[in-house]
Amino acid sequence: MTRELGCVGVVGLGTMGAGIAEVVARTGIRVIGVELDQDCVDRAREHLEYSTERALSGGKLDAAARTALLDRISFTTSLADLADADLVVEAIPESLELKARVFTELEEVCRPDVILASNTSSLSVTEIGVHTGRPGKVVGLHFFNPAPVLKLVEIVRTVVTEPDVVADVEAFARKLGKEPVVIGDRAGFIANALLFGYLNHAVSMYESRYATREDLDAAMRFGCGYPMGPLALLDLIGLDTAYEILETMYRQSRNRLHAPAPILRQMITAGLLGRKSGRGFYTYDGLDSPVVVPDVLTPAPAGGTEVSTRDVQRVGVVGTGTMATGIVEVFAKKGFDTVLRARTADRATAALAAVRKSLDRQVVKGRLSEEDREAVLGRIRGVVDLDELADCDLVVEAVAEELSIKRAVFGALDEVVKPGAVLATTTSSLPVIECAAATSRPSDVVGLHFFNPAPVMKLVEIVSTIATAEDVVATARAVCRKVGKHPVHCSDRAGFIVNALLFPYLNDAVKMLEAHYADADDIDTAMKVGCGLPMGPFELLDVVGLDVSLAIERTLYYEFRDAGFAPAPLLEHLVTAGRLGRKTGKGFRDYS
Known part of the structure; x- marks a missing residue:
């Protein structure tokens, strides 16, 4: 039987932490938010007031519920005030050194039975946990941004995380109205491990001037039904955050496809971090604005070309x-x-x-x-x-x-x-x-x-x-x-834009399944719920046809000769066995 978590601490109240605090408080749970200083506390309070005001305007909260939600959140600059918490979620920047220091201090102020969770999106939860004397109580609890909206939560267990802790956190996530997937401790977990390889590949295409930023983004929106193109999504995430995630993944995988594209480091050095700095791959009309404005790279309006066209009747x-x-x-x-x-x-x-x-x-x-x-x-x-x-x-x-x-x-x-x-x-x-x-x-x-x-x-x-x-x-x-x-x-090169970006991502998903890291259902759920994709990778592979997918992946591999593009053996075995997807009634799943 899972235990009730009546008080939750959130350490770090930036965009992610404030979002987590809001989600928890909505369910009637008391929240203690911790920040570095009073200025950070004031910004966090403003963020929560703005976010809940939008929810009120959108009809998702009434005035009384909004007031009650905000009243459940208290603010402090001292970790010692977390002594009464049943669960503490750390949501500070992606630095192992900083997170380790926080967890060491949390051990001193929290009860022995308190669950300590990290919202890290890519760092090793195991490495974070060993900085406490209770690594069995440490778990990854990765919310997706914006936390009040996105349903997926990745629960990351280490080799020493206690089963009861995982069960308690899974029940807690469901109480928040989230869809949890439980996975092992590996860089990038499910969603980021698959997402950021694809994003990095798109950056490499842009860097080599293979296609414009607008065409890369439009290709994936109109060709795959993705909610955002890869470069626009990177601007939303933040190029510095993306770089750190890719670096962490590359250090563990040594997969060249995870090595951050050089232009990312150049843009970060120049202060082009995406929406939060007002400029990234695109230019925005202000800090943190979603509104793109024309710049020197913006193409001329349709029909503005000086090149003549041939008459087609x-x-x-x-x-x-x-x-x-x-x-x-x-x-x-x-x-x-x-x-x-x-x-x-x-x-x-x-x-x-x-x-x-x-x-x-x-x-x-x-x-x-x-x-x-x-x-x-x-x-x-x-x-x-x-x-x-x-x-x-x-x-x-x-x-x-x-x-x-x-x-x-x-x-x-x-x-x-x-x-x-x-x-x-x-x-x-x-x-x-x-x-x-x-x-x-x-x-x-x-x-x-x-x-x-x-x-x-x-x-x-x-x-x-x-x-x-x-x-x-x-x-x-x-x-x-x-x-x-x-x-x-x-x-003219293999895969053009869409297939060249899509099929390495699908291949990575097959490799993840092949390694028994997660099952097909959890991987599909992570990508649909966590990333807003219309279909999970295995659903899509079964629709496209495993034989067709294998042929495209082989074409990409033979053209680029990159080991990261080599088709997963599991895909080849399924095709050999005649499991080609929906058209044969059997693929990664069986169909009636």
Whole structure:
């Protein structure tokens, strides 16, 4: 039976500590907040008054509840005032030396049965605990920012943490309305270990000028449904905090992907810490402001480019699969005469039926009128003869993700499509230059990577090779905007933006599972609840298909030759065993 924790101490009342104090006080528990001096206490009190005032304005608290909440929190500058606490949560800056000193002092003032918890996001809880004479009472209790909003709490047990302590803290977290996951003591725990490798990779892309900050962030928001792009998220977290977390992870893992990108240290030295300093990867209209303002790196408004574009009236699409029919629908709905080329008449008929079925669903849902549906279908023509694409201004190849097949298609298109037409491939990971090299006009070839389902997903990655002409890229961008898509631009290398950031993160999750650090459910929960992602890594892998995921990860590994990108053996074994995800009924999970 778990014990009742009637009084909780919080040491450190910055943004995180004040948030924890608010969460605890909301449940009716008395809170004793400790800060360094009276100025820090005054700032903490202001923070809590502001936060609860927002909750009041938002209808999440009434006036009486707000008053009662604030009355439950007392403030002090002396750790000795924690003598009556049943649980003490330390939430000071990420310094092992500082935390060790606090825990040593807490041992002297707290009762022997008091649970001592650290809100560290990356430091070793074991190392913190050994600075007390009661390491069995020490546990990690990692809240996520903002603590009053985010539901996840990582409870970190060391090899000596007493089981009763873990049970008590888990029950306490549930009483706070949080979703706890219990894990062992490892740098980064679950969420940060997976999140910060991905963030660091995005910084490296930005540092190498592979893509702009805006395109990196938009790619992950529109391509993966993430609530924030990686660079905007780093600005929110604080670049100094992110650097310390990465350093801690790298010291333990020695994984080069965790080694902080050099530009992070440069930005920190220059005082560019993110929102809290008013400037990080973006510039803000004040300290701690979320409002981004234009700066020298802000791109010109859409349509402001001086590069001319080619006229596109008729579009050809080669292929009859889900992606091909989706792209056909996208262009036809926006007024383009669209030619769908299939290998056989039967395939063409089936593909047109798939487009009609999709439009019919939209009519049923009231998103499209019957007249508009017929107009869209009237702009689509199914053909078998490749010569029917001769007069197209843009031809999009959407056949199987097999390089030899794509090269054959581009070689054939080169012979029949008029000069000056743009030739595009929808490949998600294969080299676009290989398709271009199969033609006599490589400057006209570009990657147009739509995301599935194409009629719904807003993102399109525009991929230029070393041979792609500037006006072809400008044309691709203009066409994407005309069909209501958000284009992002990058150069031709494995994974482009989204897959290059997404699949190493998914691979890291598989490695974490493989190491028995946490189970698939806890890892998925950590990333959905703690980071706000729409799906956990194992849910997503099962949806994408483990065979598809493995192929992309192998492509990334063969291109970059980084050991950190090597596919996890567990993923390879599951594919060999035929467990490919939802499409086979078995993947990381079993489906009925």
